[in-house]
Amino acid sequence: MKRILLGIALAWLASIGLVQAQDFSALARVEPARSHVRATDGQTEIVLGISQPVPFRAYLLDGPPRLIVDFREVDFTGQNPADMNEGGALQGLRWGRFRPGWSRLVAELPGPMRLLEAVEETAPDAALVRMLLEPVSPEDFTARVGAPSSALWDLPQPAVTAAPHRRQDGARPLRVVLDPGHGGIDPGAEADAQSEAVLVLTFARDLKEAMTRAGMEVLMTREEDIFVPLETRITVARAVGADLLLSLHADALAEGEATGATVYLLDDAAQDAASQKLAERHDRADLLAGVDLSGHDDAVAGVLMDLARVETHPRSLRLAQVLAGAIKAEGLKMHRHPVQGADFSVLKSPDIPSLLLELGFLSSEADRVRLLDAEWRKRMARAVVKGVESWAQADAAEARLLRK
Ligand SMILES: [Zn+2]
CATH class of the missing domain: 3.40.630.40 (Zn-dependent exopeptidases)
Incomplete structure (x- = not known):
């Protein structure tokens, strides 16, 4: 039994260690000039300009209310999330590598909100990931939170x-x-x-x-x-x-x-x-x-x-x-x-x-x-x-x- 468990854990550790040396120039990059966070008419808009299309998913978590956006690894070098959240529309904003090959953005919301829109507009050499949120009641929010489970995103x-x-x-x-x-x-x-x-x-x-x-x-x-x-x-x-x-x-x-x-x-x-x-x-x-x-x-x-x-x-x-x-x-x-x-x-x-x-x-x-x-x-x-x-x-x- 122990041998099997050890095998599983070692395979898991290996999966962490086995990230290929990546050529950073080939990674998608966040482009600050095309990115912003904006609050208008009670709605909050988060737009990320990215140098090439990437698969992504967005969902909500509670305690505190947060929007999570996962996407294929994006190079954030030199970008400061605080600059993007200058107007203070969000309680906090952070991003970075999350798992090998994947990046994550976490936006702390000003209160319970729902996602009205989470879309990616793509062109061959550019993409725009746009999320639009609006306030909802705490009960409504509670009904919407949780990470979707999918084999594509979750490691064993x-x-x-x-x-x-x-x-x-x-x-x-x-x-x-x-x-x-x-x-x-x-x-x-x-x-x-x-x-x-x-x-x-x-x-x-x-x-x-x-x-x-x-x-x-x-x-x-x-x-x-x-x-x-x-x-x-x-x-x-x-x-x-x-x-x-x-x-x-x-x-x-x-x-x-x-x-x-x-x-x-x-x-x-x-x-x-x-x-x-x-x-x-x-x-x-x-x-x-x-x-x-x-x-x-x-x-x-x-x-x-x-x-x-x-x-x-x-x-x-x-x-x-x-x-x-x-x-x-x-x-x-x-x-x-x-x-x-x-x-x-x-x-x-x-x-x-x-x-x-x-x-x-x-x-x-x-x-x-x-x-x-x-x-x-x-x-x-x-x-x-x-x-x-x-x-x-x-x-x-x-x-x-x-x-x-
Ligand atoms: Zn520490």
């Missing part, structure tokens, strides 16, 4: 196992899932022309190499700058039977003192204002990227998972402490509270020790310089490998003891 979902998997006891290589945060339509924090999504992916590649050299099996939730919903990140870890999920971030915080690395573990009662803000921002990224959270179907056996959670939390805590110790021992800068609890959705696997490592904060110039320094990344990767190795040894010893 990885399978979910029904019982906790056996914890590692040192008999086989440690299986680690690295989760570079954000990606694609969700760049994460941005500062000084750097995005969190790209920086943490670079570090994840370095870390994967270092871990592989140390004999660990490493899988990544994304191998490129692509959007991955939070739930999928957990599902991938479960489906491959990960011994450990390590999510990598470098967020921005307004607080002036946010600098240095921080290790977070799940604490759903966490009160700290800064970590609450981070948790909200991570969940909000899913929302704004147009993930439909309403149809969530939890196939995991509840009682077994509650038991697993009781055992997993102290394992995560030990890992957090050992990891923080290893980073400190390497002489790397840590936050003044190096281990913290936070209510991060990505850490909610009941049976897989999970941590979120903020490598530093993009809001800090010193941290940005460090993240961009290959030598620093090498040292950080070395520290993480050491920490994970010594944790895994002690954890395996405990597993063997408990089994006796």
Whole structure:
């Protein structure tokens, strides 16, 4: 059974990794001069000029009311959605790559609306995608929301196992899932022309190499700058039977003192204002990227998972402490509270020790310089490998003891 699940997950991961190197000049481009957002007579019009015709679909989601437009990959390089929404007809507008080969536009609507029109006018070398919306009652809106399901647009979902998997006891290589945060339509924090999504992916590649050299099996939730919903990140870890999920971030915080690395573990009662803000921002990224959270179907056996959670939390805590110790021992800068609890959705696997490592904060110039320094990344990767190795040894010893 496990072998089959692993096969499915690997095929899924491969489908992420197997995007052909694309010639960007051949991609359709958004043309700002032919694009606009306009509110007139209560109606809202969104027009996108695109350099060539592309297949697309448009639909509505709630919480907050949003219009989602998916289309064949379009090159948005150099285009700022805020410029198009200058008049403020929309609460927010964002776009970017969503899945390999596909782009997405998400428009936060001023209230409940319906789509009067969603058409594409095409000429051989140009296209105009035009959407017209008008306000409706909340009840009317509720009746209209939901993503259409179609094999053309949806990737196969990885399978979910029904019982906790056996914890590692040192008999086989440690299986680690690295989760570079954000990606694609969700760049994460941005500062000084750097995005969190790209920086943490670079570090994840370095870390994967270092871990592989140390004999660990490493899988990544994304191998490129692509959007991955939070739930999928957990599902991938479960489906491959990960011994450990390590999510990598470098967020921005307004607080002036946010600098240095921080290790977070799940604490759903966490009160700290800064970590609450981070948790909200991570969940909000899913929302704004147009993930439909309403149809969530939890196939995991509840009682077994509650038991697993009781055992997993102290394992995560030990890992957090050992990891923080290893980073400190390497002489790397840590936050003044190096281990913290936070209510991060990505850490909610009941049976897989999970941590979120903020490598530093993009809001800090010193941290940005460090993240961009290959030598620093090498040292950080070395520290993480050491920490994970010594944790895994002690954890395996405990597993063997408990089994006796
Ligand atoms: Zn982040």
